[in-house]
Amino acid sequence: GQNIDQPTEMTATEGAIVQINCTYQTSGFNGLFWYQQHAGEAPTFLSYNVLDGLEEKGRFSSFLSRSKGYSYLLLKELQMKDSASYLCAVRVLTGTASKLTFGTGTRLQVTL
Amino acid sequence: DSGVTQTPKHLITATGQRVTLRCSPRSGDLSVYWYQQSLDQGLQFLIQYYNGEERAKGNILERFSAQQFPDLHSELNLSSLELGDSALYFCASSVGLTSGRPGELFFGEGSRLTVL
Numbered sequence: 422g423q424n425i426d427q428p429t430e431m432t433a434t435e436g437a438i439v440q441i442n443c444t445y446q447t448s449g450f451n452g453l454f455w456y457q458q459h460a461g462e463a464p465t466f467l468s469y470n471v472l473d474g475l476e477e478k479g480r481f482s483s484f485l486s487r488s489k490g491y492s493y494l495l496l497k498e499l500q501m502k503d504s505a506s507y508l509c510a511v512r513v514l515t516g517t518a519s520k521l522t523f524g525t526g527t528r529l530q531v532t533l
Numbered sequence: 534d535s536g537v538t539q540t541p542k543h544l545i546t547a548t549g550q551r552v553t554l555r556c557s558p559r560s561g562d563l564s565v566y567w568y569q570q571s572l573d574q575g576l577q578f579l580i581q582y583y584n585g586e587e588r589a590k591g592n593i594l595e596r597f598s599a600q601q602f603p604d605l606h607s608e609l610n611l612s613s614l615e616l617g618d619s620a621l622y623f624c625a626s627s628v629g630l631t632s633g634r635p636g637e638l639f640f641g642e643g644s645r646l647t648v649l
C-alpha cells in the first residue's frame with residue numbers, strides 16, 4: 422500500500438515563506454503532485470515532479486527526492502488567498518492502472 | 534473551470550435511501566476517477582474507469598457501485614445510505630499517458646451528500 426505523511430496544520434504570516442513537507446512510502450512510484458484545495462471546493466493543480474530536483478513556478482516551487490521518499494512545497498510572498506489545504510499526491514502505476522493517492526492535506530492559515 | 538461536470542451539487546437524503554451521482558469528464562479524457570472526502574479527511578480513492586472498463590478499485594464499499602457509459606460519462610451509485618456516507622464526492626478525469634504530466638487529475642466541483 423501507500424503511506425503519505427504531511428503536517429496537519431501550519432500557520433504563517435502574510436509576505437513570509439512557508440515550506441510544507443511530504444514523505445511517502447510506496448511501490449510503483451511514478452510522479453508526485455501538489456494540489457491546492459480551498460474549503461468546500463475542488464482541488465486544483467499546483468505542481469508536478471517526477472525527477473529529483475526543484476520545479477519552480479512563480480511563487481510556488483516543489484522539490485522531490487525519490488531516494489528519500491520526500492517532497493516539499495515552498496510558497497513565497499504569502500498572500501491571504503493562499504489560506505487553503507495543500508494536498509500531496511503520489512502517482513502509482515500498477516500494471517496498466519494509474520492512480521493518485523492523496524495525503525490528508527496540510528491546512529495553511531495565512532495571518533496578517 | 535476544469536471542464537469536469539458533476540451533478541447534483543448538493544443532495545440531502547435519508548438513511549437507507551439510494552442516490553446516483555453523475556460525472557461528465559473533460560472532452561477527450563478517457564479515464565474517470567471517483568474520490569470521497571469526508572469532513573476534515575483526505576481524498577479517499579474509490580474507483581477508476583478507463584474507456585468504459587473498470588481499471589482500479591480502492592476503498593469502495595459494497596453498497597457503492599459505479600459505471601462508465603459509452604459516451605464516457607460516469608455514475609456513482611450509493612445505496613443503503615448511512616450517516617457516515619455524508620461527504621463530498623469528487624469526480625476527476627485524466628487524459629492519461631499522452632499528457633505532459635501523466636496522471637494529472639482534473640476535478641469537478643463535487644457533489645455534497647448529506648444523509649440525515
